[in-house]
Amino acid sequence: xxxxxxxxxxxxxxxxxxxxVLSGRAAALMTTKHSQPQSTFAKSLTSTSPNTPYFKVxxxxxxxxxxxxxxxNGLCSRLPPDCMTCNTNYSCIYGKxxxxxxxxxxxxxxxDEHKHEQENFTINMTCQFCWQLATTDYVCTNSTNCMxxxxxxxxxxxxxxxxxxxxCLGNRVFPKMLYCNWTGGYKWSTALALSITLGxxxxxxxYLGQWREGLGKLFSFGGLGIWTLIDVLLIGVGYVGPADGxxxx
Numbered sequence: 634x635x636x637x638x639x640x641x642x643x644x645x646x647x648x649x650x651x652x653x654v655l656s657g658r659a660a661a662l663m664t665t666k667h668s669q670p671q672s673t674f675a676k677s678l679t680s681t682s683p684n685t686p687y688f689k690v691x692x693x694x695x696x697x698x699x700x701x702x703x704x705x706n707g708l709c710s711r712l713p714p715d716c717m718t719c720n721t722n723y724s725c726i727y728g729k730x731x732x733x734x735x736x737x738x739x740x741x742x743x744x745d746e747h748k749h750e751q752e753n754f755t756i757n758m759t760c761q762f763c764w765q766l767a768t769t770d771y772v773c774t775n776s777t778n779c780m781x782x783x784x785x786x787x788x789x790x791x792x793x794x795x796x797x798x799x800x801c802l803g804n805r806v807f808p809k810m811l812y813c814n815w816t817g818g819y820k821w822s823t824a825l826a827l828s829i830t831l832g833x834x835x836x837x838x839x840y841l842g843q844w845r846e847g848l849g850k851l852f853s854f855g856g857l858g859i860w861t862l863i864d865v866l867l868i869g870v871g872y873v874g875p876a877d878g879x880x881x882x
Contacts, residue, residue: 696740697738697739697740699715699716699738700740702716703715703716703738703741705742706742706743706744706750707743707744708743708744708746709735709743709744709751709754710755710756711798713797713798714795714797714800714805716737716738716741716743717735717741717756718735718736718737718738719734719736719756720733720734720735721802723802725760726760727760727761728759728761729759730757730758730760731759732755732756732757733755733756734753734754734755735753735754735756736753737752758800758801761801762802762803763804763807764793764807766795766799766801770796771793771795771796772793773791773792773793773809773811774792774793776789776791776813777879779878786813787812787813788811788812788813789811789813790808790809790810791809791810792806792807793806793807793809794806813878814880816882817877817879818879819874819875819879819882820882821868821871821882823840824840824868824881825837825865825868827840828864828869829865832850832855832865833850833854833855833861834851835847835848835851837864837868838850841873841874841875842875842877850864
């Protein structure tokens with residue numbers, strides 16, 4: 634019985650070794666079968682044969698953003714500057730008429746006076762830089778953080794942009810120092826009327842947002858009438874304005 638048990642114990646490692654070898658061969662066979670189609674498919678992708686179909690990358694057909702500013706089939710001479718490229722001559726005489734050769738940008742279509750489509754044309758303009766234009770030819774940002782009623786008058790840094798139909802030399806967006814001229818909705822006529830009728834109770838100062846001065850006039854009965862008369866004169870000439878620093882309307 635002892636010998637039989639010893640024989641079984643020694644045969645167990647041999648059985649496990651044979652099972653391990655058989656499982657390794659089966660796994661190698663399955664790997665070979667699965668890798669062969671994949672290799673064939675990979676070769677078909679990398680094949681350089683002229684008969685092998687391939688895909689082309691679609692070319693971009695995106696329309697430039699400036700096209701939205703350009704009227705279609707309009708006069709070339711009336712196009713906004715963003716729609717054309719011009720050969721500007723900076724040696725022209727300031728303030729004198731000048732003629733420049735221009736060409737429309739891609740995707741822009743325009744015509745001449747005879748309704749014939751053209752790409753090259755000329756424009757006539759006054760020889761001057763954009764920052765030298767009249768104030769009606771550009772639009773500037775407005776500031777509400779400066780005092781309009783002050784001595785001397787305050788200025789602020791503004792960013793100005795030339796209007797689309799105006800042609801000029803240099804940058805079309807430029808900085809400029811402008812006087813403060815914004816309004817908060819206060820009427821000069823209303824302030825003057827309150828100063829004449831109810832100025833003794835500080836109504837004019839309350840209306841302009843100057844509540845401290847309004848309280849002072851209210852409890853002093855308009856400074857016994859003297860402060861009231863002074864305010865009528867100061868508001869009448871525009872020296873006293875709204876507390877936020879804005880202009881009258």
